[in-house]
Amino acid sequence: MxxxxxxxxxxxxxxxxxxxxxxxxxxxxxGLMNFINxxxxxxxxxxxxxxxxxxxxxxxxxxxxxxxxFLAAAGISVLLERTLFRRLYKSGELNQVLFTIGVVFVAxxxxxxxxxxxxxxxxxxxxxxxSVEVAGLRLGTYRIFIIAVALAITGLLxxxxxxxxxxxxxxxxxxxxxxxxxxxxxxxKIFAVTFALGSGLAGLGGALxxxxxxxxxxxxxxxxxxxxxxxxxxxxxxxxxxFFGAALLGICDVAGKYFVPEIGSFLIYLLLVAILFVRPxxxxxxx
Amino acid sequence: xxxxxxxxxxxHDWLRRRSRWSVFEIAFWVASLLPFFLFQTYLPxxxxxxxxxxxxxxxxxxxxxxxxxxxxxxxxxxLGAYSAGLISKAGWGExxxxxxxxxxxxxxxxxxxxxxxxxxxxLALIMITLGFCLLTYELANSMSWLTGGTDGLQGVExxxxxxxxRFDLWGYAAYGYALAxxxxxxxxxxxxxxxxxxxxxxxxxxxxxxxPAIGSDYRGHLQKIYTISAVMAGCAGAxxxxxxxxxxxxxxxxxxxxxxxxxxVLGGTGRLYGAVVGTIIFMVARDQLxxxxxxxxxxxxxxxLMVVVLLMPRGILGSLAQLARRRD
Numbered sequence: 001m002x003x004x005x006x007x008x009x010x011x012x013x014x015x016x017x018x019x020x021x022x023x024x025x026x027x028x029x030x031g032l033m034n035f036i037n038x039x040x041x042x043x044x045x046x047x048x049x050x051x052x053x054x055x056x057x058x059x060x061x062x063x064x065x066x067x068x069x070f071l072a073a074a075g076i077s078v079l080l081e082r083t084l085f086r087r088l089y090k091s092g093e094l095n096q097v098l099f100t101i102g103v104v105f106v107a108x109x110x111x112x113x114x115x116x117x118x119x120x121x122x123x124x125x126x127x128x129x130x131s132v133e134v135a136g137l138r139l140g141t142y143r144i145f146i147i148a149v150a151l152a153i154t155g156l157l158x159x160x161x162x163x164x165x166x167x168x169x170x171x172x173x174x175x176x177x178x179x180x181x182x183x184x185x186x187x188x189k190i191f192a193v194t195f196a197l198g199s200g201l202a203g204l205g206g207a208l209x210x211x212x213x214x215x216x217x218x219x220x221x222x223x224x225x226x227x228x229x230x231x232x233x234x235x236x237x238x239x240x241x242x243f244f245g246a247a248l249l250g251i252c253d254v255a256g257k258y259f260v261p262e263i264g265s266f267l268i269y270l271l272l273v274a275i276l277f278v279r280p281x282x283x284x285x286x287x
Numbered sequence: 288x289x290x291x292x293x294x295x296x297x298x299h300d301w302l303r304r305r306s307r308w309s310v311f312e313i314a315f316w317v318a319s320l321l322p323f324f325l326f327q328t329y330l331p332x333x334x335x336x337x338x339x340x341x342x343x344x345x346x347x348x349x350x351x352x353x354x355x356x357x358x359x360x361x362x363x364x365x366l367g368a369y370s371a372g373l374i375s376k377a378g379w380g381e382x383x384x385x386x387x388x389x390x391x392x393x394x395x396x397x398x399x400x401x402x403x404x405x406x407x408x409x410l411a412l413i414m415i416t417l418g419f420c421l422l423t424y425e426l427a428n429s430m431s432w433l434t435g436g437t438d439g440l441q442g443v444e445x446x447x448x449x450x451x452x453r454f455d456l457w458g459y460a461a462y463g464y465a466l467a468x469x470x471x472x473x474x475x476x477x478x479x480x481x482x483x484x485x486x487x488x489x490x491x492x493x494x495x496x497x498x499p500a501i502g503s504d505y506r507g508h509l510q511k512i513y514t515i516s517a518v519m520a521g522c523a524g525a526x527x528x529x530x531x532x533x534x535x536x537x538x539x540x541x542x543x544x545x546x547x548x549x550x551x552v553l554g555g556t557g558r559l560y561g562a563v564v565g566t567i568i569f570m571v572a573r574d575q576l577x578x579x580x581x582x583x584x585x586x587x588x589x590x591x592l593m594v595v596v597l598l599m600p601r602g603i604l605g606s607l608a609q610l611a612r613r614r615d
């Protein structure tokens with residue numbers, strides 16, 4: 001029983017870390033511009049398909065496909081942001097929601113056109129397959145890898161936000177956009193950079209997710225719900241909030257499906273409504 | 288959307304003038320009778336459109352008028368659909384009372400939910416409405432002993448309307464029934480949006496912080512309109528059950544919530560006929576393109592959405608109205 005619990009906790013945490021990589025970018029960009037970007041999951045899907053193409057079509061190794069997924073998602077997102085999304089910063093949230101849902105629809109259709117509706121699979125390198133035994137528990141190697149990557153990204157993000165000049169600018173813009181602008185910061189440019197980084201992380205998350213949850217054209221929609229839960233529960237513009245929100249969601253989801261499979265995802269939605277009822281700004285939200 | 292200021296001394300007079308029936312409206316309702324005579328093969332589609340339009344109008348009341356962005360209104364549609372189906376399965380297939388009970392049940396749930404809805408704004412609001420919808424969906428899915436789960440609710444039987452009009456295979460009775468319900472719903476909604484209550488709803492949409500400052504109880508207003516809208520959405524769901532004699536799990540799906548918002552935005556939010564026109568365009572287009580793979584059909588919907596939001600933020604009807612005004 002104890003070992004079962006430990007395995008569920010471990011798997012849940014690994015799933016949560018995957019969600020963290022997928023969603024942390026949206027949390028920061030939402031906190032910056034209040035731009036509700038429902039297309040964030042579509043960038044994750046893009047990263048996934050880039051990784052699949054790179055590995056299966058071009059024969060790249062897995063570790064080279066991951067940065068490719070990051071760069072492709074970052075590049076295309078900043079292109080879209082500069083040409084289309086920026087027109088919507090001043091308009092209402094309904095228009096933002098609808099426009100970005102439109103992007104998700106189009107992305108899903110394009111993915112179907114290019115790859116069909118089948119689940120994509122990739123061949124992991126040998127050293128990521130199988131499992132290792134730690135203190136009597138058999139833990140999946142790939143899940144350990146995901147946790148390591150997510151922790152490294154968290155470290156980088158926290159360091160980048162707390163210690164670098166760009167990080168200080170982003171924090172200033174999140175805290176008070178008007179004053180930051182008044183002090184001469186180019187908030188639009190900061191936002192474009194943040195948007196690219198955040199979407200790139202989503203693309204990386206999409207590539208990492210293929211092995212765990214699969215990849216098909218509905219990915220953008222299906223994981224959008226998870227991403228939004230992480231962001232709203234964690235609180236906008238907070239890396240720590242996204243981290244804990246994602247870990248909580250991942251553990252609850254896996255534990256719920258393992259121990260009480262008959263009520264399925266009911267638990268996490270209940271948790272979502274309950275948390276937002278008590279704290280409308282999320283667990284770590286300030287504004 | 289700006290509301291032109293009352294110029295007459297008497298505000299009641301102004302409200303009354305705005306609520307007068309226009310020629311276009313009367314023409315629209317006359318045209319809505321055409322399917323009975325001209326396109327009989329399309330009667331089932333026409334009744335689907337009427338039902339969905341009623342649902343879209345209910346969403347317009349909260350989203351277009353009160354500015355509450357909801358991505359979870361299918362919850363009330365589905366609740367209405369399931370309660371109508373369950374009443375009928377329990378042995379009471381009388382449609383009118385079934386419709387009323389289903390609507391009231393959805394309204395009761397809406398009233399309870401409204402206490403949470405008015406507490407939150409922005410992203411949290413969208414997420415709470417979405418969360419409610421997903422929650423009901425999972426609930427209906429897991430309570431398969433009651434709802435039939437993914438197989439849907441079978442064995443629904445609806446008696447003739449008023450004991451006279453039997454639901455026929457062609458769909459005459461179904462369309463008449465749905466159209467009558469849509470007409471009643473629209474008359475009621477017209478009355479609401481052209482009242483002082485409707486004006487205060489628009490005030491909430493335009494500036495929620497200012498409403499308490501001018502002494503308007505905005506939370507109470509929001510709760511009222513949310514409940515009314517839930518009743519209407521529940522009735523639309525019940526109509527779907529009674530005209531098709533089945534209930535499927537997708538009445539509660541996120542897809543339905545998203546589709547209805549898409550229809551609303553196509554037609555134009557904050558104008559009742561925008562919901563109806565948007566529904567007609569969406570449903571007719573989907574019917575005509577139904578041989579296409581649904582994935583590709585959503586490509587065009589997505590593109591249309593992006594174009595409408597960027598170029599015609601007031602929707603198709605709103606843009607037409609603007610053009611007409613510019614001509615004058």
